[in-house]
């Protein structure tokens with residue numbers, strides 16, 4: 282194992298600043314530091330994929346939202362009973378409101394292959410990545426907690442594994458070759474990484490690639506003093522699976538409102554979530570013509586509302602509108618598409634590619650419907 286002090290990195294480009302992680306291997310992952318001259322964010326990827334074109338984006342010359350003054354924030358980061366620190370509303374927040382937006386400190390491809398002596402647990406690789414980050418970002422990084430035992434896991438990979446959120450490093454709309462498994466990235470954020478989990482989350486975390494920022498959208502109205510939560514697990518899984526996943530990956534037993542209900546209510550909730558999952562699977566993966574009836578769609582929509590799952594609600598509305606179009610139910614399909622647009626706007630904002638796609642579809646089908654009326 283390499284001692285932490287041994288530097289295996291080497292600068293391969295000064296502007297933008299790019300360093301190779303390990304000079305012993307030509308194909309070793311690289312570190313790109315942005316914005317140029319400030320290095321508040323490190324992007325970790327292979328040299329061929331390192332997003333140096335991203336370095337030229339005009340957004341980097343704009344101030345990062347996370348620099349906004351403290352009193353503009355609609356939340357406090359404070360101690361939440363039994364959960365460590367969390368995000369709590371300091372004023373009433375309306376559904377669909379952007380609660381917070383900030384750039385990641387660290388963004389890395391999940392499937393990187395490093396040298397044998399740079400393991401997941403010894404921290405050598407990750408410390409090398411942090412080395413050239415700005416002092417401000419380093420401080421924000423080390424302010425986060427690790428849930429891993431320090432004897433087995435270096436603090437740096439411990440912090441990353443405990444706090445990372447999913448990042449989508451392509452604009453899905455313009456990139457037809459986007460492969461979700463291959464292009465999976467993890468991101469660490471100074472504030473968003475502090476938002477705790479709930480199986481009925483009050484907010485939705487969304488990564489907006491065009492502004493390279495993580496965003497937090499209120500999925501429901503949130504009262505003063507209420508904790509703001511997101512999900513760390515697929516919500517359409519039954520309670521036992523969600524809790525097992527969270528215990529395995531995040532080291533806690535979920536005691537959210539959806540998990541601590543009496544057995545009978547828990548069973549009913551599980552049945553709705555399993556039903557929703559099965560229907561979404563069929564909608565996403567079966568070829569047209571679809572084998573889903575309008576009644577089933579309406580039932581699934583009701584389940585998403587009962588379970589207060591706003592992202593799933595948006596998906597059911599979107600896929601449902603496509604199915605209804607195939608059935609020739611054009612007016613209902615248009616209505617569902619418009620509701621899907623509103624639903625995605627609420628949880629992902631105007632920058633969402635789902636919103637833009639629905640706007641384009643509206644322009645095409647909307648004019649068809651007008652022609653039909655004439």
Ligand SMILES: [Zn+2]
Nearest residue numbers: 480535537540
């Ligand atoms: Zn839960």
